Amino acid sequence: MGFTTAANASPSAGYIGAGYTNNPHGVWCAQHNISYWFHTSGSDHHQPAEDGSFGPETKQAIKNFQEEMGLPQDGVLGPQTGNALMAHGDPAYTGSDMPYRAGGGTSTSYCYTYLPTTW
Template sequence: MATIRHHFRATEEGTFHKRLTALTRMLGVAAAMVVLVVGAVPQAQASPSAAYIGDGYPNNPHGVWCVQHLINDVYEDIYPRMRPIPEDGLWGPNTKWGVKWFQDQVYLYPDGIVGRATGQKILEEGDSYYGGHNYCYSYVPNE
């Protein structure tokens, strides 16, 4: 208690208690503000209804990047130090080729479209840091 009193330089017992009460109120208000701000930030949620990825689809850049990254991880497991798809978030012929290659590897029809079945397999087979139920789960269609 002596250090708190010294910190506030309170010379009288009443002044010290007034300052301590005011400080407690300010901390309470600050804590309430933190709760309000944190509560107002939307939380990321999984989205099994993420749009398909491929020719003719909206192709969210995050989803395309996830597909590129996760397929590259699978490819690199088979062919070390090789990542054939540029991870640029843009749908194009290299990404479509990678999706078809992946679909063939996991015995899915190789149509080059990331639908729910292909997306689920990509999330399962790619690295666990981005795949699975982590970052990419919200952007890649899945079951």
């Protein structure tokens, strides 16, 4: 028996970026999953510290990830960037099994609660 994910982001998942109230769990999820993508994709971008604190290094890492995903590079982690992170991030924290299944992570994964998505 399968399950479906929510139609929108978890109510507790706010945008992550300068000027936002950044949840340290969400920032860590962004940092960890971006680092995972940079490492596993062979990217030469610098992996951000995984400290749960949003700063210039995390903002630049988000921009670099957005560039690699073909997204607008604003350094803000909103639903589009969240979708990409959930689809291409660490399966242990996103529930993703990309590239084997289209769609991305699962609503029962740890980072779904903290990253904004459209599903």
